[in-house]
Amino acid sequence: MVNLANPTAFLAVTRRALPWLALATAALFVVGLWAAFLAPPDYQQGETVKIMYIHVPAAWLSSFIYVVMTAASLGTLVWRHPLADAAQKAAAPLGAGFTFICLVTGSLWGKPMWGAYWVWDARLTSVLVLFILYLGLMALWRSIEDPGRAARAAAILTLVGCVNLPIIKFSVDWWNTLHQPASVFRLGGPTIAPELLWPLLTMALAFTLLFVVLHLMAIRNEILRRRLARLTMLAAAEGDALAHRFAARGSGA
Amino acid sequence: MSDIPHIGFIVAAYLVTAIAILAMIGAIVVDYRRLSRALSRLEAARKGGDAQ
Numbered sequence: 001m002v003n004l005a006n007p008t009a010f011l012a013v014t015r016r017a018l019p020w021l022a023l024a025t026a027a028l029f030v031v032g033l034w035a036a037f038l039a040p041p042d043y044q045q046g047e048t049v050k051i052m053y054i055h056v057p058a059a060w061l062s063s064f065i066y067v068v069m070t071a072a073s074l075g076t077l078v079w080r081h082p083l084a085d086a087a088q089k090a091a092a093p094l095g096a097g098f099t100f101i102c103l104v105t106g107s108l109w110g111k112p113m114w115g116a117y118w119v120w121d122a123r124l125t126s127v128l129v130l131f132i133l134y135l136g137l138m139a140l141w142r143s144i145e146d147p148g149r150a151a152r153a154a155a156i157l158t159l160v161g162c163v164n165l166p167i168i169k170f171s172v173d174w175w176n177t178l179h180q181p182a183s184v185f186r187l188g189g190p191t192i193a194p195e196l197l198w199p200l201l202t203m204a205l206a207f208t209l210l211f212v213v214l215h216l217m218a219i220r221n222e223i224l225r226r227r228l229a230r231l232t233m234l235a236a237a238e239g240d241a242l243a244h245r246f247a248a249r250g251s252g253a
Numbered sequence: 254m255s256d257i258p259h260i261g262f263i264v265a266a267y268l269v270t271a272i273a274i275l276a277m278i279g280a281i282v283v284d285y286r287r288l289s290r291a292l293s294r295l296e297a298a299r300k301g302g303d304a305q
Binding site: 218 | 257258259260262263265266267269270274276277278280281282284285288289291292295296298299
């Protein structure tokens, strides 16, 4: 069993796994996009349903990434896992990216279907709050110099922000929203026709695998960044020691 | 122009998605190259310092 908590072991495993994962992601995207463009138009949305093949996976990922960050925050605060804060920090920009895709594609679907790019309904507003949370977490990481303090502060903010997840999920049930209720993951099974459902699930899998690949790459970057910081400090300390020796010789001590 | 209704919205949605995904990939790859270069330079400098 490989100990992934060890950064060196993690780097070795990702070096081997990343090319295969990237290849599988690309293949899934080819199949998913092919199936999406061959899928028939929806009886209400027409061809505009094609936007759903990217909007829905991005929306799922926007919440899923926050769940990953919440688990990583618990790993930082409770179990003090050595890679948990790196995983949390690496996921935030990806969460912001996929939430941005979700908001923009939803807006581009909303204009022809609802007649408006944006409405302040509970689902849209709670996803916008999620996007702002991601940006806030990225800003927090940059604003605190000490990585340990930054990790703890980001973990606490992430845990506070996770109350938004059930609000996003159940907003369409709790309030009267323009956004439609769940049509895939619901009691009683999906309400979507199989010809539209399969391309959607394939694209969802492709997006999820893309996140896994990008997250592993970003965690690898965090490990290298820490190694670089450690070596820079070591070099500075060695430089200081050398300077002291020269100074001592120069003064004849 | 295509006969597909709202084709502009569909193309725009796919374009924005492609640009956002490529930007995320690009940012991570550029960061990795920058870090790897800096690490190699630092390690080479330390080895050079040890040899002296």
